[in-house]
Amino acid sequence: MTHEAAPPGPAKARATPARTLLPLFLPAVVVGAVSSLLFIGVSKLADELKDVLWTDLPDALGIGGYSSLWMIVMLTTTGVLVGLVVWKAPGHAGPDPATVGLQAKPLPVFILPGLLVAAVLMLAGGPSLGPENPIIATNVALAFWAGRRFAPSAPGELWLVLAEAGTIGALFGTPVAAALVVSEALAGRQIKGQLWDNLFGPLTAAAVGSIITSLLGHASFDLGLPPLGSPGWSDVLAVLVIASAAAVLGMAGVHALPHVHKAFAFLRHPMAALPVGGLVLGLLGCLGGPLTLFKGLDQVAEIARNPDGWSAGRFALMSVVKLAALIVATCCGFRGGRIFPSVFVGASFGLCAHALVPSVPPSLGLAAGVLGTLLAVTRQGWVSLFTAAVLVSSPTIIALLCIASLPAWLLVTGRPQMQLHEDGSQVR
Numbered sequence: 001m002t003h004e005a006a007p008p009g010p011a012k013a014r015a016t017p018a019r020t021l022l023p024l025f026l027p028a029v030v031v032g033a034v035s036s037l038l039f040i041g042v043s044k045l046a047d048e049l050k051d052v053l054w055t056d057l058p059d060a061l062g063i064g065g066y067s068s069l070w071m072i073v074m075l076t077t078t079g080v081l082v083g084l085v086v087w088k089a090p091g092h093a094g095p096d097p098a099t100v101g102l103q104a105k106p107l108p109v110f111i112l113p114g115l116l117v118a119a120v121l122m123l124a125g126g127p128s129l130g131p132e133n134p135i136i137a138t139n140v141a142l143a144f145w146a147g148r149r150f151a152p153s154a155p156g157e158l159w160l161v162l163a164e165a166g167t168i169g170a171l172f173g174t175p176v177a178a179a180l181v182v183s184e185a186l187a188g189r190q191i192k193g194q195l196w197d198n199l200f201g202p203l204t205a206a207a208v209g210s211i212i213t214s215l216l217g218h219a220s221f222d223l224g225l226p227p228l229g230s231p232g233w234s235d236v237l238a239v240l241v242i243a244s245a246a247a248v249l250g251m252a253g254v255h256a257l258p259h260v261h262k263a264f265a266f267l268r269h270p271m272a273a274l275p276v277g278g279l280v281l282g283l284l285g286c287l288g289g290p291l292t293l294f295k296g297l298d299q300v301a302e303i304a305r306n307p308d309g310w311s312a313g314r315f316a317l318m319s320v321v322k323l324a325a326l327i328v329a330t331c332c333g334f335r336g337g338r339i340f341p342s343v344f345v346g347a348s349f350g351l352c353a354h355a356l357v358p359s360v361p362p363s364l365g366l367a368a369g370v371l372g373t374l375l376a377v378t379r380q381g382w383v384s385l386f387t388a389a390v391l392v393s394s395p396t397i398i399a400l401l402c403i404a405s406l407p408a409w410l411l412v413t414g415r416p417q418m419q420l421h422e423d424g425s426q427v428r
Contacts (some may be wrong), residue, residue, distance in 0.1 A: 079278020089114025128335025250376025277332025
């Protein structure tokens with residue numbers, strides 16, 4: 001009687017010895033600390049300049065800081081200043097922002113001063129972009145340069161991953177976001193060893209980056225919304241509808257991106273495209289109001305504090321205007337990221353649903369709107385879920401958001417993304 005050998009099962013990844021992981025600890029700590037300090041420094045400098053431009057200067061001139069005239073003047077002037085930097089700075093302040101995502105390639109170090117100046121001017125001047133892309137690009141470039149110089153035997157990709165994780169940890173104020181981003185990136189490639197072995201270095205960098213930001217700065221994602229109670233069937237229906245509708249709105253912006261980018265490309269020169277873009281942003285600010293300016297997180301906190309303070313029509317207008325401003329700012333050449341303003345788009349859209357149907361809890365509407373918008377804009381499922389959940393800080397919301405992410409993901413997956421190739425075609 002013969003016995004056939006059982007078919008071999010999948011090979012189990014071998015755990016990495018501790019002696020292999022320990023040498024990663026100190027580099028990860030250094031990269032995480034530098035990533036956080038750079039983010040804090042740029043943010044504080046931009047905040048100081050913002051106070052001068054939007055409070056001190058208009059007060060001295062006797063002009064309303066957020067009057068229509070001042071918004072148009074400031075956004076146009078910001079376009080002129082950033083245009084000068086992009087035109088004259090070495091390396092033209094980095095690549096076209098419409099072609100850049102969260103994962104950055106290491107730039108030559110000589111480009112970084114121009115990129116940081118352009119980012120500070122943008123953050124202070126009011127265009128609807130966040131700090132994430134310029135800060136990640138700068139930290140990646142610095143970590144890659146230092147790593148190749150002081151530890152040439154280490155793989156170059158190590159420094160990229162550590163810098164990205166440290167910066168994301170600093171940006172979100174928690175290492176969980178970075179761990180989710182790295183895990184999602186690792187899922188698409190063949191990795192050696194177990195998942196947590198591969199996360200040891202990035203998670204260390206993210207933890208250091210987040211704790212330094214928390215100690216020296218402040219966490220930006222805690223809105224203080226009331227927690228959601230026990231969900232009912234109406235809550236399930238609401239979260240499904242709102243997240244899917246927000247994903248559709250986000251996809252409208254995705255499809256508009258290449259056309260707006262092509263329109264600004266006709267202007268060719270940054271001293272034409274950026275001032276014109278600034279003027280358009282100023283006019284959009286007049287239409288949507290001052291809450292639709294800047295990166296959006298402080299403005300999300302403001303509308304979350306008073307979810308019944310605006311009508312459904314006003315929330316809808318702010319959501320559409322902010323999305324349009326995000327696209328214009330990206331396409332005309334302002335250096336910045338798309339995640340932070342997308343949070344405002346989703347939050348105002350979700351609160352519009354609450355205003356239309358008061359039985360929808362504001363925390364539920366806001367979280368569902370953010371989830372759908374971020375899925376469309378980023379295609380980062382874990383980051384979208386995490387961001388939407390952390391805004392509300394309620395255990396109940398997590399299960400509802402997981403349910404809502406399924407139809408919303410079906411609406412966005414396989415479709416063009418809000419990012420372009422260098423030839424102007426959309427990333428898929």
